Amino acid sequence: MSRVLIVGAGLTGSLCACLLRREMQNKVQIVVWDKARGAGGRMTTSRPPDPSSQSADLGAQYITATPSYFQSHSSFYSELLSSGVLQPFDSLVEGLKHKDGSRDYMTPLGMSSVVKHFLSESGADLFFEHHVTGLYRRGASWEVRRKAGSSEMFDAVVLTMPVAQILQLQGDLGNMLSVQQRQQLDGVVYSSRFAVALFFPPDAVLSFPWSARYVSDNRCICYIAADSRKRNADGPGRGPSLIVHTSVPFGLEHLEEDKEAVQPIILQELQKLLPDLPQPISTKCQKWRYSQVLTSVPDCPGHMTVLKSPPLICGGDAFVHSNFDGCVESALSVLSVLKASL
Template structure:
């Protein structure tokens, strides 16, 4: 039985693990590692430390399916809809540019529920496993962790952001061709901060929208009444508000501690929503790698660094930065794994 390691418990990694299990069943032993304390990656759902009744999406906010992707990825969308993980987004989103034939979906249980759905049947999942190096050992890979120990695998899939792939110690850098190195160096990400404000159960927002795109503000580009957007308001549940900063703001403050940036965002927020009540808890997230602005050109959704033992990279950096880009990449990586294994 081949041991396959998938690094990264975001959408690409979780879907790839799920599909690999379904395709090869008991022929492979699938392991997923993530350096974070929970799954989701940029589709994470956060809770304050002092409450189980609050939650907020600090990364991806909703999923937009074009008519073409709704057809080509029909099985993925229909599965998530049937499981109750996805529902049509029917709340008012001010400033949303409508695209012909596109459908917007929200996640009633939060964005991380999409990733958890695929992980629930797919793999042995381990958190706080930070990969620092890969070393070829004959027909296997020795994968080293920050904790100092290592494990052996027959194939490795890397789905973390490209800069983190390039930082890996060991044999990865030597195996990249000149062209591959240039392509990876050319991947560009946006950076931003996100803020979640959690309120007492008796708070009712006075504005009518579920989300709003903000124009003419250098600091804030998007605000969402997150619980309203997900139809999650209910008895005993306090509402939550999510704020995303603009990319220029993210770049300007990227190297600062988020504790120092949070008051600046709150000050700008209160200019936009002066009647906002006092929250009971606030969480700030720095997204160094938010969205892919420039992906690897003309890429099929993956990059194979080494054939045997297999080392392949996937994620939205190798296609385009949205939900369907990650699905496309997972399907692409799956085809490479099946051919190799």
């Protein structure tokens, strides 16, 4: 039985694990490591410190399906819709400009529920707070080392974390990249931004009519969502939640500052935009150093094979484009390589 390690419990990693299980059944042992404390990656959903408030999506907000992707990836959309993980997103979004025929979907249980669905389907052995630091080739296997833990051996490794983190890995990976591959990886560019979640008490009322709003005339804030309203989760007993995303220029300007220093600036700008906002009982700030891919690997191949045997493959939105369908494309691409190798 081949032992496969997938590094990263985000959307691409969870899809890779799920597809590999469905394709190869019990011929593989699938292990997923993530350095965070939970699954989701950039589709993370944050629970409030006080259980009287609703959770909030700190990263991706909803899924937009173009007509062509809805058709080509129909099995994935059908699966998520039939299981209730996705539902049509029909509430008011101010400032949203849509291409003809695109459809929006929200997640009643938060965006991380998409990732958790595929991880559950994969039956993978899932380990959090496992921070990979190095990859070393040992004959027909890979020795994978992690921070604050012993190393383990795997027959194949799939890396789905941001490219900058891949390039920081110690060991043999750097020597195995061709000059062209190194140039392609060095050329990947991400946007950076901050997100702030505000959690309110059960009696709080958000007086504006929209579920989400794109802001075009503020140097700091580009997007606000009444997150619980967006997910049809507003109701008696639990307070609403609000999410704020900063603009790309603001994120770049403050990237090297601590999020604790940046949060007051964001909340001050939010107060100008929504002066009637009630007082939150708690807030949480997230710095997304790697938010969305601005420049991906040329020609969007979906993956990069560093070594065929033993397989070492890089995948994720950096090899295609930054949305749900891009991650599906990447996972399918990685699967085709693994099938041929294993």
